[in-house]
Amino acid sequence: DSGVTQTPKHLITATGQRVTLRCSPRSGDLSVYWYQQSLDQGLQFLIQYYNGEERAKGNILERFSAQQFPDLHSELNLSSLELGDSALYFCASDVGTGGDSPLHFGNGTRLTVT
Amino acid sequence: GQQLNQSPQSMFIQEGEDVSMNCTSSSIFNTWLWYKQDPGEGPVLLIALYKAGELTSNGRLTAQFGITRKDSFLNISASIPSDVGIYFCAGGRPSQGGSEKLVFGKGTKLTVNP
Numbered sequence: 245d246s247g248v249t250q251t252p253k254h255l256i257t258a259t260g261q262r263v264t265l266r267c268s269p270r271s272g273d274l275s276v277y278w279y280q281q282s283l284d285q286g287l288q289f290l291i292q293y294y295n296g297e298e299r300a301k302g303n304i305l306e307r308f309s310a311q312q313f314p315d316l317h318s319e320l321n322l323s324s325l326e327l328g329d330s331a332l333y334f335c336a337s338d339v340g341t342g343g344d345s346p347l348h349f350g351n352g353t354r355l356t357v358t
Numbered sequence: 359g360q361q362l363n364q365s366p367q368s369m370f371i372q373e374g375e376d377v378s379m380n381c382t383s384s385s386i387f388n389t390w391l392w393y394k395q396d397p398g399e400g401p402v403l404l405i406a407l408y409k410a411g412e413l414t415s416n417g418r419l420t421a422q423f424g425i426t427r428k429d430s431f432l433n434i435s436a437s438i439p440s441d442v443g444i445y446f447c448a449g450g451r452p453s454q455g456g457s458e459k460l461v462f463g464k465g466t467k468l469t470v471n472p
Contacts, residue, residue, distance in 0.1 A: 246400065246402070248400070250400075277459070277460075285464070286446065286462050286463065286464040286465055287401070287446065287462045289458040289460070289461075289462075292458070292459065300458050300459070302458050334400050334401070336400075338459075344388055344389045344406075344408055344450060346389075346391050346403050346406045346450070347391075347403075347448075347459070347460055348403065349393075349400035349401045349402070350400050351398075351399050351400045352398075352399070352400050354398075
C-alpha cells in the first residue's frame with residue numbers, strides 16, 4: 245500500500261459529461277502529481293501541485309483542470325469528455341521539497357467514456 | 359514532452375531465466391527510478407538510484423545508474439511467475455518551476471512462462 249488514495253476506482257460516463265477524480269496524498273507529502281495512462285501507453289504527466297499551488301504543467305488539455313485543497317487532497321476535473329479520454333488516471337505524491345524523493349502512486353481511476 | 363528510450367518493449371521468458379532491460383536518454387538525470395505495474399494497479403517503486411555509477415540491489419533485482427547519467431539498467435535474476443508485469447524506468451530531476459519532475463519510459467512488458 246503506497247499510502248496514496250484515489251477515488252473512485254472506476255468511472256463510466258458518456259461523451260460530453262464532466263467528472264471529478266479525487267486523490268489523497270501520503271501522510272506528510274505536500275506535492276501531488278496527476279498522470280494519464282492510455283491503453284498500452286506509458287505515463288503521461290498532466291500537472292503537479294505543491295502545497296496548494298500549481299508547480300508544473302505537462303500535456304494537460306484545456307478541458308482538464310486540477311486543484312489542491314488546504315488539506316492537501318487534490319481533484320482532477322475532466323469536462324466535455326471525449327471517447328479518447330478513456331484511460332487510467334493516476335495520482336502520485338512526494339514530499340515536494342524539490343529534492344530527489346521518489347513518487348508514490350495510487351491505484352488509479354479507470355475512466356471509460358462511452 | 360521528453361521521452362526515455364526503454365527497451366525491450368516486451369519480453370517472453372521461461373521461469374528461472376534472468377532478465378535485463380534498460381533506458382537511455384539524450385539528457386542527464388539526477389535520479390533513476392524503476393517501477394513495476396501490475397494489471398489494474400498503480401506503479402510500485404522497486405529501486406531508486408541517486409548517484410552516477412551506483413549499483414543497487416533489492417532481492418533478485420539489481421539496477422545501475424549509468425556513469426554518464428543518461429542511462430540505467432534493471433536486471434532480474436531467476437525470474438518467477440509473479441515477476442509478470444510492466445516495468446517502467448523514470449529519469450528524475452529536481453522539481454523546478456514549470457518542468458515535470460519525472461520522465462517515464464514507455465515500459466517493458468514482461469511475461470514469464472512457468
